[in-house]
Amino acid sequence: MNKDPESTERRLVLKRLGQAGLVLGGSGAIAALGAFSSGRWRGDRKLATIADHRVEPSPGSALAVARGTDPARLVRASLAAIGGMERFVRPGDTVLLKPNMAWDRTVEQGANTHPAIVAEVARLCLAARAKRVIVAEVPVHDAARVAERSGIRKAALEAGAEVLIPPDAGFVDTALSGATLDHWEVFAPLFLADRVINLPIVKDHALTRFTCGLKNWYGLLGGTRARLHQDIHHAIADVAGAVRPTLTVVDATRVMVRGGPTGGRLEDVRIENAVAAGTDAVALDAWGAGLLGLDPFDIPYLMLAEGRGLGSIRAGMGRIEEIRVGA
Amino acid sequence: MGRSKSTKWPLALLLAAPLLAICTWLVVGAVNRSQGPSALIPGLPPPEADLPADRLEERVDGAAESLRKNGCKRLVAWKLISPPADLEIYVFGDIEGAKALLDREAGSHLDPAPGDEASVTAQAILFRRGVFYAKLIADPAAAADPEPLMTVAANLDQALSGASGARLLALAEPSRP
Numbered sequence: 001m002n003k004d005p006e007s008t009e010r011r012l013v014l015k016r017l018g019q020a021g022l023v024l025g026g027s028g029a030i031a032a033l034g035a036f037s038s039g040r041w042r043g044d045r046k047l048a049t050i051a052d053h054r055v056e057p058s059p060g061s062a063l064a065v066a067r068g069t070d071p072a073r074l075v076r077a078s079l080a081a082i083g084g085m086e087r088f089v090r091p092g093d094t095v096l097l098k099p100n101m102a103w104d105r106t107v108e109q110g111a112n113t114h115p116a117i118v119a120e121v122a123r124l125c126l127a128a129r130a131k132r133v134i135v136a137e138v139p140v141h142d143a144a145r146v147a148e149r150s151g152i153r154k155a156a157l158e159a160g161a162e163v164l165i166p167p168d169a170g171f172v173d174t175a176l177s178g179a180t181l182d183h184w185e186v187f188a189p190l191f192l193a194d195r196v197i198n199l200p201i202v203k204d205h206a207l208t209r210f211t212c213g214l215k216n217w218y219g220l221l222g223g224t225r226a227r228l229h230q231d232i233h234h235a236i237a238d239v240a241g242a243v244r245p246t247l248t249v250v251d252a253t254r255v256m257v258r259g260g261p262t263g264g265r266l267e268d269v270r271i272e273n274a275v276a277a278g279t280d281a282v283a284l285d286a287w288g289a290g291l292l293g294l295d296p297f298d299i300p301y302l303m304l305a306e307g308r309g310l311g312s313i314r315a316g317m318g319r320i321e322e323i324r325v326g327a
Numbered sequence: 328m329g330r331s332k333s334t335k336w337p338l339a340l341l342l343a344a345p346l347l348a349i350c351t352w353l354v355v356g357a358v359n360r361s362q363g364p365s366a367l368i369p370g371l372p373p374p375e376a377d378l379p380a381d382r383l384e385e386r387v388d389g390a391a392e393s394l395r396k397n398g399c400k401r402l403v404a405w406k407l408i409s410p411p412a413d414l415e416i417y418v419f420g421d422i423e424g425a426k427a428l429l430d431r432e433a434g435s436h437l438d439p440a441p442g443d444e445a446s447v448t449a450q451a452i453l454f455r456r457g458v459f460y461a462k463l464i465a466d467p468a469a470a471a472d473p474e475p476l477m478t479v480a481a482n483l484d485q486a487l488s489g490a491s492g493a494r495l496l497a498l499a500e501p502s503r504p
Binding site: 102104106108109140141142205206207208211215218225226229230232258259260261262264265266267 | 375381382384385386387388389390391392393394413431432434448450451453462464466467468
C-alpha cells in the first residue's frame with residue numbers, strides 16, 4: 001500500500017515545525033528563567049540607595065547670606081557664619097561638589113555656577129583635610145565643551161579637585177522611593193562621596209518658574225529626561241528627598257531673570273553679588289525664589305519638599321541678616 | 328512535488344519584499360539625511376543638533392515641556408564660528424506658539440525687524456518669522472561688534488522666508504505612511 005506522497009510531506013513539515021517550536025519554546029523558557037532568577041524580569045533588581053549626607057543641625061541660623069563683588073570671599077564669609085567648612089567636612093572625607101554645569105555658556109551669561117565659587121568651596125574642603133574633592137555633573141549640552149566654556153573645569157583643577165562628567169563614569173540604578181520616581185539612573189560619582197555639597201545657581205525656569213538647589217539634583221540623573229519633566233514638581237521633590245546634602249551654597253552673584261534655564265542674553269542677567277550658604281535646602285530655595293520676585297509658596301515643589309520635611313520655606317523668607325564683604 | 332520556474336520567481340520576490348522594503352527605507356533615509364538641515368540655510372555649517380519635539384530635552388532640558396505645549400515641532404541648532412555665536416531655530420505648528428516663546432524670552436519691548444517681530448541687542452537677536460522663532464546669541468566676548476550678528480540675522484530671515492523655510496517646515500512634519 002503506497003503512502004500518499006503529499007500526505008507524507010505534510011506530516012514531515014508538521015513534524016519539523018513541531019521540533020522547531022519545541023527548540024524555540026525551550027530556548028525562550030531558559031532565557032525567561034535566567035532573567036527571572038536574576039531579578040530583571042520581576043523588576044526587583046538590587047537598587048542602590050543614596051546615603052544621608054547631612055550633619056547635625058547647629059542652633060545657629062538656617063542660612064547665611066554674604067554680599068560683595070568677590071565670589072570667593074562671599075563663599076568664605078557665608079560659610080564662616082554657619083560654622084566654617086570644618087563643621088561639614090572631616091579629615092579623610094571624599095567630598096562631591098554638584099555645581100550647575102549643564103550649559104554651553106560663559107560665566108557672564110549666568111547659566112552655570114560661577115567657577116570661582118566652585119573653586120573656593122573645593123579649596124576650603126581640601127583645607128579641612130578632605131582626601132578627595134570631586135566636581136560632578138551630567139551636562140545637558142556637550143559635556144566636554146560645557147566643562148571648558150563654563151570655566152569650571154579649569155578652576156576646579158587649579159583648586160585641586162577632580163572633574164567627572166560623562167563618560168568619565170557611568171550610572172547606577174538607584175532607589176528614590178518617591179511619589180513619582182521609584183528608581184532612576186544616578187551618576188555613579190555620587191556613591192563615592194562621604195559628603196555632598198550642592199552648588200546651584202538661581203535662575204528663571206520655563207517650566208517651574210525658577211530653579212535653584214532642589215532642581216539642581218537633576219544634573220546627577222541619567223535616563224530619559226522627558227519623563228522627569230512630566231510631573232516635574234513631584235519629581236523634583238522625589239529626587240530632593242533622596243539626595244540629602246551636607247551643605248548648600250547658592251550662587252546668586254548673577255541671577256538669570258528671563259529665558260531660563262538656557263538663557264544666553266546678557267540683558268537677562270542681573271548682577272546680584274550674593275552668596276547664601278546653609279543646611280536647609282528648602283530655605284535656601286525659598287531665598288532664591290525671592291530674588292526673582294516669586295512667592296516661594298507659589299512654587300509647588302517647594303511646598304511638596306517642605307511637606308516631606310526637607311526644610312522650611314519660612315526660614316528663607318523675610319528679613320535675613322546679610323554680611324557685607326569688602327568694598 | 329516540484330514547482331515550476333514560473334511560480335518560483337514570484338515566490339522569491341514575495342519573500343524578498345520585506346528585505347527590499349527595509350533596504351529602500353534605509354537608502355531613502357540616508358539620502359534625505361544628506362540633504363538635511365546642513366544644506367538648508369545657505370552659508371551655515373552643519374547643525375550640531377536637529378531634534379524632533381520628543382527629543383527637545385537634549386538641547387533645552389526642562390524648557391522642553393513648555394515648548395511642546397506651545398506646539399514646537401522641531402529645534403535645529405548651529406554653532407557659528409564667524410561671528411562666534413549660538414543659533415537655534417524653533418519650528419512651531421502655528422504663529423501663536425512662536426509668538427509665545429518670543430514674548431517669554433524677549434520681554435515687553437519688541438523691534439519691528441528682522442522677521443515679523445524681534446528683540447535686538449548688541450549681543451543677541453531674537454526674532455519670529457511666521458512660525459519660526461530664531462535665537463541668535465553671540466559669544467559675550469564677541470559682542471562688542473554687533474554688525475556681523477545683524478548680517479547673519481538678515482540672511483537667516485531671508486532664508487526662512489523662502490525655500491529654506493519651506494524645507495524646514497517639511498522636515499518638521501512627521502513622516503506620513
